[in-house]
């Protein structure tokens with residue numbers, strides 16, 4: 381089979397899982413094309429969904445659902461009734477409605493969703509000093525689930541396979557734009573006063589065109605706090621502030637002790 385894996389990945393966690401899935405699909409004799417849709421250009425190019433036999437979509441969970449830009453992108457697709465599976469990575473808090481919303485959007489986009497999975501990954505805010513959540517994930521156990529997910533996806537993509545997910549009772553509610561409040565409102569990256577080699581990657585790769593390479597500042601009205609610019613800067617000069625107090629508040633509120641996080645498991649569902 382000819383399979384496309386299309387994913388959004390800001391700090392590399394969803395990409396790592398996508399790579400493990402691709403490896404097992406290829407080992408089983410399939411050809412695979414991987415595409416990260418993080419840049420505006422990659423989402424702007426028209427996808428021709430007749431090109432591949434089946435699709436796998438992967439998204440990180442931002443505030444209990446896929447990133448807003450990924451949701452908007454899904455609304456533009458025509459899946460031509462092709463089969464697809466979907467997976468999510470999340471930073472050990474919760475996925476809330478991510479499966480249901482994505483199922484809804486892909487079904488509306490004319491895909492047949494046959495399988496879903498969720499993977500624990502290092503929380504994106506680990507790029508900040510004072511944040512420590514699921515730092516050593518995904519681990520080998522998570523990768524084993526990714527392999528199993530790849531194998532089950534292939535089975536369900538076969539002609540004649542009757543598997544499909546039904547989440548049709550879920551009612552989709554469009555996202556209300558919420559401004560980051562309280563301490564979250566400080567979590568915008570900037571280069572500060574540091575010099576850099578002016579490679580412009582931060583500006584070119586920002587998913588919402590929020591980063592200005594010349595000033596080194598973020599447009600707070602646009603930034604979705606994905607931490608991609610912090611992760612990719614080759615000079616390591618993009619930062620966000622110190623967040624230990626926020627981390628304590630966050631982990632207490634959600635009961636995210638070390639034990640609780642260690643017990644969290646990646647899994648295939650539906």
Ligand SMILES: Cc1cc2nc3c(=O)[nH]c(=O)nc-3n(C[C@H](O)[C@H](O)[C@H](O)COP(=O)(O)O)c2cc1C
Pocket residue numbers: 388389390391392393394395440441442443444445469470471472473474475500501502503504505604605606607
């Ligand atoms: C803005 C933002 C919101 C997030 N919201 C959640 C969340 O609601 N639940 C959760 O468990 N993790 C959350 N995370 C953590 C990411 O889902 C997780 O680290 C993911 O694996 C990152 O994938 P990526 O590196 O491919 O972008 C959030 C991260 C960011 C940047």
Ligand code: SF4
Pocket residue numbers: 571576577578579580581582583593612613614615616617618
């Ligand atoms: S990615 Fe880093 S080095 Fe490149 S322009 Fe931006 S701040 Fe400078």
Ligand code: SF4
Pocket residue numbers: 569585586587588589590591598599602603604605606607608609610
């Ligand atoms: S400026 Fe904001 S939205 Fe753009 S890459 Fe950086 S964190 Fe992500």
